[in-house]
Amino acid sequence: MKYRIVDEENGPALVLSDQLLFDHRDVFDTAIDKLLARKQPRVVVDMAGLSYMDSAGLGMLLTLRDRADRAAVAVTLRSPSPEVTELLDLACFDSLFTIERA
């Protein structure tokens, strides 16, 4: 997984690319730290460049959601690829996150 944080008009966006796998937990944690350190009320996770995510990726998104909730920050998942969308739908993540579909 690769990431960068882009400050957009409506708040910071975590732009992910490549694959989000079990081995990327530490990197993802660091990314969350940086994202929430912006102290903005809304953050976006841009998933357009993410070709694949495994079930551990779902766990990482849940960690993000939990930390964001505690900081009163709203999280939007943006433009997941068809394969990632399939996984998000399978886990009913639309009941946990706002998902902006591509």
Added chain:
Amino acid sequence: MSTAAARALVVDDERMNREVIVANLRVAGFETVTAEDGLQAWEILDAHPGAFDVILLDRRMPRMDGMELLRKLKDDQRLDHVPVIMQTAYAETEDVTAGIKAGAYYYLAKPLDRRLLLSVTEAAIADHQRRQRLLDDLDKRTTAMLLLESGTFRFRTLDEGHTLAVALARSCPQARHLVAGLSELFTNAVEHGNLGIGYAEKALLLENRRWRQEVEARLDTPEGRARMVEVQVTRQPESVTFVISDQGNGFDWRGFGQISPERAFAPHGRGIALARTLAFDHLHYNERGNQVTATIHIAAGSDGEDRAACSVAPSLLAATAPPASEEMQLARAMQMELLPQPKVLDDLLRRSGLRVSAHFETSSSLGGDLWGVQVIDPYRTGLWVADFSGHGLVAALNVFRLHALIAQCTPVADMPAAFLAEISRRLAELLPVGQYATMTYGVVDQSRGRFRYAAAAMPPPLLRHADGTVEKGDGAGLPLGLSPRATYAERDLPLSSGGLLFLSSDGLADNPDHDGVKLGNAGIKALIEQARSESLADAVLAPFLARVARPLRDDLTAVCCRLP
């Protein structure tokens, strides 16, 4: 005493109330199962009539209220003996009277008093377990008593009374109810009659846990040794009459024939009312109160109740730490022991015709997958596959947790959606953020010809019909352990003779082959189709297993269930 923890069903539409009761009961060592209204409670009880020792029932609820459920329980021979403790926000006399008449064991006024909740629940369960022991004994006695025409019996102690109650009950139809009724009357004759322990006195003794001791002490006095209880039994073509006389001073029986509203809040004193309700068609005291005549009418062909089996699997194993080099091997062996053993599968095949097989392969020494099977009754079999997020040690430890939780959820084993909701609720209490499980839990229901299932973010279940067509289910659902209030949908697939039911963890779709190509859900469907009439998991998976890159990236479990 039974060594298994007593199990309570807590029925309340308000979540906070349920949680308060559950928390208190658990601290006191009870197992609990919850239901949100009367209808859900009824479904649970109907499927598992032998699974509960006590029911805590709210009065006002949507769909089916407490009174309606209570009446259904009392109309059902399998359930009418389970003590029901009603809770009501308005402890109005008429409200309480209606409940008591309908057979409630006790009334608790809201807001609940914690101490009273526990003492009443314990008393109810003790009563219930005593009754169950009587029933167990009943099954062991010989049937010579069936030949009894008339006879006179004398006894002195509670134990002798117990033995006699069992033997006499055996001579009558509806023995299961009768044994409880006779036992209550015999106990009364000894303690209230011959030994002169008054009502208030007994309450005090029970509270101080000295009742049994006091009975023994009084039995050992000169008076106690001299006084007997006499039982005369007369059998007629259409009735059996028991005349029970003690040598005490008589007692004021008038208030005891029914459970009065005031007494509903006292810890004992419902023995006689229970005896009347459960066992006898007619109960009559002489004026002085030291002789009671109890009659039952004999109806033709009224016998034979089954007790439903509720298996509770052993919980987690505890092992002392072996040398580090062996540790992993031992842990792996322990994990393998969590899976169904060949003998269990052989038994299942023999009993229900279901041929269940699985391929279970971990990506490292320890895995995060689990699968299992459990017989619910001769026509219904629970089948599941679960997968913890991540893999390795943490996932494996979670598998042990899940295995223990599944064993605790047997009361809802035939209700897939409720089962997953309960597992999710319990996991939510245990798991840190970011850890969760996915699971498909279903019931192979051979009486209805359906696979009824619920899923939490799993690959869809597949069903290959005998003609080779493959039907796909739906595995969508919130992963387990994220929310204590997650709910799940019950879905189903039609079973057909010779069909093959197929469940898998995501390792089958996601583990790439040597060229980096994954099977995906479409590939799995093709695999099942191509396997034609193969029904064993290893054979069905053979083409995949030959190509997959090892070591696996993720744990892999696939379960096949071939229908007769």
